[in-house]
Amino acid sequence: MKLYDLEPSGNCYKARLFASLTNIPLELVAVDFLAGMHKQSPVIDLNPWGQVPVLEDGETVLRDSHAILVYLAQKYATPEWYGNSPEEQAEIQQWLSTSANEIQNGPGAARLVDKFGYELNKDATLVVADRILGLLESHLSNNDWLALDRPTIADCAVMPYVGLAWEGGIKLEDYPQIGQWIDRIKALPGFIPMSGLEYF
Structure with a gap:
């Protein structure tokens, strides 16, 4: 494969x-x-x-x-990564949609501007990032994981561009619950690093 x-x-x-x-x-x-x-x-x-x-x-x-x-x-x-029922899979799927939409167009797009020189509206990316990171911080204040009270593909989908948000000029220090969540992902057996994530 x-x-x-x-x-x-x-x-x-x-x-x-x-x-x-x-x-x-x-x-x-x-x-x-x-x-x-x-x-x-x-x-x-x-x-x-x-x-x-x-x-x-x-x-x-x-x-x-x-x-x-x-x-x-x-x-x-194993089934726990994507759920055992339509209800569980739908809960995960909504986070995949968040990853493809708000995360990609917020912190992901801000990183494209600063790190790779893309000609995007940086101010607009920061507005999206501020909203979604605030929502994510609030969710993680009551939950260790994004969905189903355990690690799932939702965490794998959302975390990378959130963890790399600092490369788009976003201060992750302002989001302590997000930081703790990223640390939990890093502590999972089998975790592998990516350049840029080691700085957070």
Whole structure:
């Protein structure tokens, strides 16, 4: 099973992290963005969007980090990571949607501006980040984990771009409950680091 991967990508890291936490073997295939490998074969053949991560598992090819998390959890991990019922899975799914929307467009987008020079409206990203990080801080003041009172793929989906928010100029020190949650994730057996997360 191959994961076409870019080390600084939080979306790629979500898949790497979950696979490590659950002892799922992945063959990492580094994609050189600067050389345009994401627009060349084999990546562009597998994913016409020209983005990573891409998971290739036999005949199954998936191009979205959250789809990859669901697939790996359902096919290769134990049920607690994605839930045992429609109710549990829906509770997790709402956090995957938060990751793809508010987290991506808030702290994730602010990081794209500061770290990678993307031409986005930085002020708008900070407005989104302030709101979602406040909501996340409030949720974590009463919960150790995002969903189901245990680690799930929801935590793997949301944590990377939150933990990397400082690279977008966001002070994570203002969110102590988020900091404690990140520490709990880092303490899980099988946790692997990513460049940038070690500073928080």
